[in-house]
Amino acid sequence: MINKTYFFAFIISLFFLTYSYADNNSKNIQVNSHSNYQILKQDFKKPGDVTKACLTCHTEAAKDIMKTSHWTWSNKTDKLPGREGKIYDIGKKEGLNNFCISIQSNEERCTSCHIGYGWKDKHFDFSDESRVDCLVCHDTTGTYEKFPSGAGYPVGGDHGSLKGKESVLFKGNKKTYHKPDYGLIAQNVGEPGRENCGVCHFYGGGGNDVKHGDLDKSLLNATRSIDVHMAIDGANMNCNDCHPAKNHEIKGQLYSVESEDKNRVSCEKCHTETPHTGRLFTDKYDNRYNNKLRERKAPEKTFEHLILDRHSKNIACQTCHIPHYSKVHKTKVYWDWSKAGKKFTSGPNKGKPLVLKDEDGNVIYNGKKGEFKLAKNIIPEYFLFNGVAGHTLIDDKIDPSKEPIELNQMYGDCNSKRTKIWPMKAMKGKQPYDPVNKTFVYVKLFGKKGSGAYWSDFDWVRSATEGMKYAGKPFSGKVDFIETKMYWPISHMVSPKEDALKCSECHSRNGRMKDLDSCWIPGRDRIQIIDIFGFLSILGVIFGVLIHSSLRLFFGKKFKK
Amino acid sequence: MKKIKLYSIFQRFSHWFQFLLILVLAITGFEIHGNFIILGFSGAVKLHNLAALVLIILYLFIFFWFATTGEWKQYILTKNKLYAMIMYYAKGIFKNEPHPVKKTELSKLNPLQRITYFTFRFILIPLMVVTGIIYFYSSINMGVKVNPVKLISIIHTIGAFVIVSFVIIHVYMTTTGHTIFSNIKAMITGYEEIPEEED
Numbered sequence: 001m002i003n004k005t006y007f008f009a010f011i012i013s014l015f016f017l018t019y020s021y022a023d024n025n026s027k028n029i030q031v032n033s034h035s036n037y038q039i040l041k042q043d044f045k046k047p048g049d050v051t052k053a054c055l056t057c058h059t060e061a062a063k064d065i066m067k068t069s070h071w072t073w074s075n076k077t078d079k080l081p082g083r084e085g086k087i088y089d090i091g092k093k094e095g096l097n098n099f100c101i102s103i104q105s106n107e108e109r110c111t112s113c114h115i116g117y118g119w120k121d122k123h124f125d126f127s128d129e130s131r132v133d134c135l136v137c138h139d140t141t142g143t144y145e146k147f148p149s150g151a152g153y154p155v156g157g158d159h160g161s162l163k164g165k166e167s168v169l170f171k172g173n174k175k176t177y178h179k180p181d182y183g184l185i186a187q188n189v190g191e192p193g194r195e196n197c198g199v200c201h202f203y204g205g206g207g208n209d210v211k212h213g214d215l216d217k218s219l220l221n222a223t224r225s226i227d228v229h230m231a232i233d234g235a236n237m238n239c240n241d242c243h244p245a246k247n248h249e250i251k252g253q254l255y256s257v258e259s260e261d262k263n264r265v266s267c268e269k270c271h272t273e274t275p276h277t278g279r280l281f282t283d284k285y286d287n288r289y290n291n292k293l294r295e296r297k298a299p300e301k302t303f304e305h306l307i308l309d310r311h312s313k314n315i316a317c318q319t320c321h322i323p324h325y326s327k328v329h330k331t332k333v334y335w336d337w338s339k340a341g342k343k344f345t346s347g348p349n350k351g352k353p354l355v356l357k358d359e360d361g362n363v364i365y366n367g368k369k370g371e372f373k374l375a376k377n378i379i380p381e382y383f384l385f386n387g388v389a390g391h392t393l394i395d396d397k398i399d400p401s402k403e404p405i406e407l408n409q410m411y412g413d414c415n416s417k418r419t420k421i422w423p424m425k426a427m428k429g430k431q432p433y434d435p436v437n438k439t440f441v442y443v444k445l446f447g448k449k450g451s452g453a454y455w456s457d458f459d460w461v462r463s464a465t466e467g468m469k470y471a472g473k474p475f476s477g478k479v480d481f482i483e484t485k486m487y488w489p490i491s492h493m494v495s496p497k498e499d500a501l502k503c504s505e506c507h508s509r510n511g512r513m514k515d516l517d518s519c520w521i522p523g524r525d526r527i528q529i530i531d532i533f534g535f536l537s538i539l540g541v542i543f544g545v546l547i548h549s550s551l552r553l554f555f556g557k558k559f560k561k
Numbered sequence: 562m563k564k565i566k567l568y569s570i571f572q573r574f575s576h577w578f579q580f581l582l583i584l585v586l587a588i589t590g591f592e593i594h595g596n597f598i599i600l601g602f603s604g605a606v607k608l609h610n611l612a613a614l615v616l617i618i619l620y621l622f623i624f625f626w627f628a629t630t631g632e633w634k635q636y637i638l639t640k641n642k643l644y645a646m647i648m649y650y651a652k653g654i655f656k657n658e659p660h661p662v663k664k665t666e667l668s669k670l671n672p673l674q675r676i677t678y679f680t681f682r683f684i685l686i687p688l689m690v691v692t693g694i695i696y697f698y699s700s701i702n703m704g705v706k707v708n709p710v711k712l713i714s715i716i717h718t719i720g721a722f723v724i725v726s727f728v729i730i731h732v733y734m735t736t737t738g739h740t741i742f743s744n745i746k747a748m749i750t751g752y753e754e755i756p757e758e759e760d
Binding site for chain 1: 601610
């Protein structure tokens with residue numbers, strides 16, 4: 001009898017188990033409202049305590065996070081072109097750029113964009129799970145903020161002057177940051193939204209749209225003309241629609257910190273490879289977006305549309321469909337560190353670093369950072385790119401006669417299958433290097449007075465000495481400046497199809513492909529000598545006709561019968 | 562003077578139609594080549610392709626007509642009086658010397674014309690058609706490892722210059738007939754007045 005009851009209970013529970021299992025598999029996993037969980041209803045003192053509470057249920061989350069580059073800021077590869085087989089780290093941690101140059105010795109400031117707490121120097125414990133910052137990505141209240149120079153901590157965190165405080169003013173932007181209401185935030189966590197990703201990816205480099213050019217706060221409330229995918233009056237897609245995550249590993253990469261052709265997001269995930277003549281969407285995604293998109297008329301099958309489809313073999317979708325980037329806000333396109341150091345000579349700010357702004361209020365000179373050029377609605381530079389990028393690393397010898405030095409190099413040639421024409425933001429600038437050792441230098445920028453930090457002490461030699469010493473790299477004691485260039489492929493801010501490039505914008509002598517060293521492009525290319533001989537022959541013929549006819553005229557009269 | 566019928570209605574139609582198509586092809590072609598902007602690249606490409614297609618069809622008709630009427634015999638190359646023709650254009654024409662080759666219904670083309678038109682019809686135009694077709698298919702077949710578009714462009718462009726030069730000379734040569742406009746008139750009406758032979 002008892003056995004029978006147990007048996008039925010077993011069967012029934014099995015039924016429920018399979019039912020709930022099937023249910024979980026058929027739909028996305030149902031996220032319960034976190035406000036029900038007792039463990040989140042506590043008065044959290046430290047941000048790390050929130051993490052510990054999260055990890056009681058999400059037991060693997062921190063372990064997963066720690067494998068990702070969002071945590072490690074490292075990207076080891078043995079496939080750097082030209083030096084395959086040796087392992088190099090081309091990640092953010094040791095990499096160079098021509099914005100703020102490097103995070104080395106400046107962690108305290110830079111790691112406000114790290115998904116962790118307390119990475120203030122190279123001794124950070126990357127294995128401490130309580131240091132993972134769950135909230136910066138999963139806050140849905142919009143109230144969670146890390147302090148800009150708090151090594152990843154928000155106000156109240158265990159770092160310098162933040163400790164025990166309720167609110168702290170950050171002098172850099174004159175904004176007051178507050179201690180987060182951890183209980184409220186923790187009970188309202190959810191999937192990352194645009195604001196979560198944007199807080200770093202829109203504001204990287206110290207402000208809105210400084211770095212990428214195709215990622216800025218205009219995407220929070222984008223219109224179709226800015227970005228058809230994220231437009232609130234369009235597809236209204238979220239970052240993670242294209243950048244899905246599996247075990248916290250988020251799809252996508254960028255060649256500022258990547259070298260290999262892997263883990264890329266591509267348009268073809270959702271769109272077919274013949275979007276101009278055939279169906280716009282692949283099966284998988286047909287059901288995903290609103291019927292408005294599905295019911296769109298099938299594209300016309302004209303010759304022009306066929307040609308456009310064929311173009312996708314050689315040309316990235318982005319090239320035609322992102323005719324401009326930085327459509328709303330200005331992005332930095334040039335950063336000359338060599339001009340840094342000027343101070344106000346009069347007025348209330350006398351003696352402080354000079355700051356100059358353009359008519360829109362964008363800083364174009366800062367005594368700490370040098371001179372900037374900003375621009376918006378920028379026509380990208382175009383490259384033949386096969387998905388493999390080289391990088392100039394801190395140990396690499398550079399040849400100053402080859403100015404500007406490319407910090408990353410785009411590989412591609414017109415006969416390889418993977419190569420396509422790609423639009424890129426080309427960031428130019430002048431940055432410090434060691435003219436004796438012929439290497440770039442890490443410079444200490446952020447730090448207290450007397451630490452050697454340039455932003456406090458305004459001495460490049462000391463700044464480079466501290467930066468290189470910190471990283472254990474050789475430094476000659478001399479600093480000079482050199483022009484550099486860095487390429488950031490453009491993939492966001494896809495325009496509506498009406499705004500896509502017209503044929504003649506590339507197929508013309510002085511069009512967008514003017515400077516691209518590529519295969520033959522009709523309308524752009526010619527063999528000059530053939531054109532010269534061709535037009536000479538036409539001229540010669542006309543000349544001959546003129547001579548012949550005037551001779552006829554002349555002699556015709558003379559020999560008139 | 563006697564009037565002879567030189568050109569049938571088909572010949573005249575195909576001639577002027579061909580002239581129009583070549584004009585369109587030349588203008589759009591040089592626009593595609595990047596020399597000037599009239600229609601815009603895509604418009605020029607589309608019109609060029611259309612005109613080329615029509616020209617190909619026209620040529621099929623022309624060749625069919627040649628074959629069925631025996632007119633192809635007009636293009637049989639001959640050295641006979643070739644030198645005389647050259648000397649006529651180089652010298653005789655200035656002295657109002659008589660044309661060394663008489664036009665008849667059976668032989669409309671002088672030996673120089675035979676060479677020129679043979680080259681134009683059976684070499685130059687087919688070359689342009691073939692390179693054009695390859696060009697067309699390589700432009701809709703991008704992404705292949707070896708794309709001949711550069712070589713094809715070069716040949717096609719050279720051909721275009723030759724054709725333009727030909728058309729200029731051809732138009733001028735029409736003025737060397739019995740009167741300045743007699744040849745053009747013949748190509749419009751089909752009839753040409755030819756001096757009576759002095760027996």
